[in-house]
Amino acid sequence: MVAGGSASVRAQEARRHERELREQLLAAQREARRWEAASEGERKVAAQLLMLTGRGWRLLVDRRWPGTRSANVDMLLVGPGGVFVIDVKNWQAPPGAAEGHLTAGRQRRDGEIGKLLAVTRLAEAAVAALGMSPVAVQPVMVFAGRSFTGELGRVRLLGEREVGPALLAERARLTPPGVRAVADHLAQVFPAYESSALPEEHPGAHGVAPGAPAEALFDLDGLCEAAVEAARSGPIEQWMTFLHPAQLALVRRNWSGPARVSGPAGTGKTVVALHRAAHLAQRTTGRILYVTFASNLPRVQRTFLRTMSPAVADRVEFRSLHAWAQRFLDERGIPHNLHGGKAEDAFSRAWLHLGRHSVLASLDPSPGYWHEEIDRVIKGRGITRFEEYATLRRHRRRTNLRRPHREAVWALYEEYERVRIRRGVHDFNDILALALAEARARPGRSPYAAVIADEVQDLTLVGVRLLHALVGDAPNGLLLVGDGQQAVYPGGFRLSDAGIDVRGDRGQILRTNYRNAREILGAALAVVADDAFDDIDGTRTAGLREVDLAYHGGQVLRSVCRTPAEHDRALLAALRERGEPTWPDSAVLCRSRRETAHYQHLLERAGIPQCSLDRYDGRPVAAVKVGSYRRAKGLEFAHVYLPDHAPPLGPGPADEDIAGERAELERAQLFVAMTRARDTLWLGAVRRTL
Numbered sequence: 075m076v077a078g079g080s081a082s083v084r085a086q087e088a089r090r091h092e093r094e095l096r097e098q099l100l101a102a103q104r105e106a107r108r109w110e111a112a113s114e115g116e117r118k119v120a121a122q123l124l125m126l127t128g129r130g131w132r133l134l135v136d137r138r139w140p141g142t143r144s145a146n147v148d149m150l151l152v153g154p155g156g157v158f159v160i161d162v163k164n165w166q167a168p169p170g171a172a173e174g175h176l177t178a179g180r181q182r183r184d185g186e187i188g189k190l191l192a193v194t195r196l197a198e199a200a201v202a203a204l205g206m207s208p209v210a211v212q213p214v215m216v217f218a219g220r221s222f223t224g225e226l227g228r229v230r231l232l233g234e235r236e237v238g239p240a241l242l243a244e245r246a247r248l249t250p251p252g253v254r255a256v257a258d259h260l261a262q263v264f265p266a267y268e269s270s271a272l273p274e275e276h277p278g279a280h281g282v283a284p285g286a287p288a289e290a291l292f293d294l295d296g297l298c299e300a301a302v303e304a305a306r307s308g309p310i311e312q313w314m315t316f317l318h319p320a321q322l323a324l325v326r327r328n329w330s331g332p333a334r335v336s337g338p339a340g341t342g343k344t345v346v347a348l349h350r351a352a353h354l355a356q357r358t359t360g361r362i363l364y365v366t367f368a369s370n371l372p373r374v375q376r377t378f379l380r381t382m383s384p385a386v387a388d389r390v391e392f393r394s395l396h397a398w399a400q401r402f403l404d405e406r407g408i409p410h411n412l413h414g415g416k417a418e419d420a421f422s423r424a425w426l427h428l429g430r431h432s433v434l435a436s437l438d439p440s441p442g443y444w445h446e447e448i449d450r451v452i453k454g455r456g457i458t459r460f461e462e463y464a465t466l467r468r469h470r471r472r473t474n475l476r477r478p479h480r481e482a483v484w485a486l487y488e489e490y491e492r493v494r495i496r497r498g499v500h501d502f503n504d505i506l507a508l509a510l511a512e513a514r515a516r517p518g519r520s521p522y523a524a525v526i527a528d529e530v531q532d533l534t535l536v537g538v539r540l541l542h543a544l545v546g547d548a549p550n551g552l553l554l555v556g557d558g559q560q561a562v563y564p565g566g567f568r569l570s571d572a573g574i575d576v577r578g579d580r581g582q583i584l585r586t587n588y589r590n591a592r593e594i595l596g597a598a599l600a601v602v603a604d605d606a607f608d609d610i611d612g613t614r615t616a617g618l619r620e621v622d623l624a625y626h627g628g629q630v631l632r633s634v635c636r637t638p639a640e641h642d643r644a645l646l647a648a649l650r651e652r653g654e655p656t657w658p659d660s661a662v663l664c665r666s667r668r669e670t671a672h673y674q675h676l677l678e679r680a681g682i683p684q685c686s687l688d689r690y691d692g693r694p695v696a697a698v699k700v701g702s703y704r705r706a707k708g709l710e711f712a713h714v715y716l717p718d719h720a721p722p723l724g725p726g727p728a729d730e731d732i733a734g735e736r737a738e739l740e741r742a743q744l745f746v747a748m749t750r751a752r753d754t755l756w757l758g759a760v761r762r763t764l
């Protein structure tokens with residue numbers, strides 16, 4: 075570049091710098107005028123918030139409360155950390171917060187909290203029009219001239235000196251265009267307070283024509299697309315701020331009783347359930363119970379909620395249903411003695427004694443099917459009398475068991491119970507049954523404002539009855555989330571058997587898949603295309619479902635090998651080829667525990683860091699996750715490797731229906747594993763298994 079050229083570039087830079095300084099000066103003057111007009115307390119607090127406005131935050135001071143003549147909102151602050159509804163208190167007496175009450179000196183001032191919450195709800199409703207979740211809106215009470223840190227429910231209580239650093243430390247949720255769009259929208263909904271001398275916010279200053287209708291102030295589609303893109307390009311642990319309108323409606327909805335959200339894989343059911351948990355925690359002072367069947371999932375979901383909405387995270391309890399039930403029995407002083415191993419042993423003895431020489435062996439000589447029959451059909455559905463079992467419709471069990479078979483199953487069940495009781499142990503079903511009896515015997519002592527069950531299709535009928543007993547038919551009390559197509563355990567039930575009615579608007583379906591690339595979802599649906607399934611609400615649905623796709627890239631890679639050793643080398647080569655940076659967002663998923671152990675060792679020996687899904691808690695870890703298909707329920711990864719994914723051919727049960735049922739369950743499990751993949755799905759197979 076010639077000398078003259080470089081001087082002209084410097085001159086242009088200087089001019090640009092000068093322009094920026096002028097703009098900053100004008101903005102500072104505007105803000106200064108607003109603060110002069112504000113009350114002394116607001117001025118002091120606004121001065122503290124300067125550090126935020128200098129970093130891309132937008133401050134709306136002294137705004138009118140829509141729908142009222144004279145009520146005002148002290149401040150609305152919009153920044154990377156979200157939306158903050160700020161109420162400034164300039165009290166003579168020192169503020170205090172104890173035992174759920176706000177005080178000024180000795181006087182209770184709880185009404186002030188109520189007012190702030192009411193205006194926060196208005197702000198939530200306003201930003202919902204942009205698809206923004208209520209978790210991104212936080213009420214803050216700031217005490218001018220004080221140093222203070224506390225909280226009452228979802229309201230943060232901060233002193234003048236604490237507020238700036240506290241809000242600055244919030245995790246970034248909004249991009250700069252997002253901040254502008256949200257602030258412009260709020261400026262319209264909460265206009266400048268008429269009786270104040272404060273100048274109006276001029277949206278035009280942010281590049282939008284003054285007087286334009288509210289909808290034109292931002293590009294809603296653009297905002298949603300950007301949010302989807304951010305979610306896709308970010309790490310898997312990415313929490314979300316913007317939801318699809320259909321999802322947001324479910325998060326904020328008022329249900330008059332129990333409700334159900336279903337939808338195919340990857341349609342955001344868990345995202346909705348987590349936002350709903352946070353929303354309900356914001357609206358109530360009670361606790362929210364969030365349960366799943368799998369024991370590893372609650373840890374991951376707890377991490378997600380903590381990231382998404384730390385203010386309410388402590389009031390949402392994440393538990394596997396069985397862990398929760400055991401603690402519940404402890405709290406209520408009900409003796410119990412869960413011992414899975416000894417209970418299994420009791421069944422083996424019963425089988426040796428009664429089962430293997432009975433008519434059951436001619437249908438299926440291996441005890442597994444009959445163990446499931448007792449576990450998921452008889453005890454799982456709370457059947458205690460043979461007459462009930464004799465005529466029971468066995469959902470998701472294809473074999474038509476005639477009376478002699480049912481009598482034989484019942485004899486096996488009774489023998490199992492005898493041995494188990496003699497040994498003084500309980501199985502998992504007993505724990506749920508004891509908890510249900512206790513919850514029914516002493517209702518009204520439940521500390522839960524709401525209960526949310528994720529992956530509900532995997533629970534048993536007794537489990538669902540137990541959750542229902544905790545909240546009954548209270549409005550917004552019970553939310554059941556799940557997808558019958560992803561049932562990975564045998565047997566099933568209908569919600570109506572539990573006395574739960576989710577007809578009409580209380581049963582909602584999500585339809586847009588946000589997770590899987592088209593090719594991946596296509597491959598997964600091909601596996602279950604012919605398997606129509608019965609959902610827990612009683613509807614029969616075809617396996618090949620209509621799904622809208624939000625994402626179109628991705629690929630399916632297939633590797634068919636001649637020997638297991640060649641296959642394992644191919645897996646390692648595929649992992650290495652994709653490269654170390656991809657490993658933290660990769661998972662190797664296996665059909666059984668035994669195979670999981672095999673692939674863990676394989677990766678270890680090859681020097682590829684691995685982390686068991688049993689230990690994974692949703693926080694980023696620099697290792698490939700390894701676990702069984704069942705352990706992968708509810709999770710997702712950018713790259714999923716399914717080694718030796720085709721079930722081996724071998725001698726199966728004599729009964730065709732039982733063989734067909736087993737094969738169908740295996741396909742459902744494979745479908746779940748395949749739909750965990752966002753971008754790449756690697757399918758390994760050994761030719762002997764094809």
Ligand SMILES: Nc1ncnc2c1ncn2[C@@H]1O[C@H](COP(=O)(O)OP(=O)(O)OP(=O)(O)O)[C@@H](O)[C@H]1O
Pocket residue numbers: 301302305306314316317318321337338339340341342343344345346557560587588589707708709710749
């Ligand atoms: N509105 C949205 N915008 C962008 N991404 C979304 C949206 N909703 C959900 N997602 C993303 O889609 C993926 C699937 O969401 P989620 O796990 O909640 O689906 P799901 O229906 O529970 O899936 P599954 O039943 O297969 O476990 C997640 O990565 C989530 O972040």
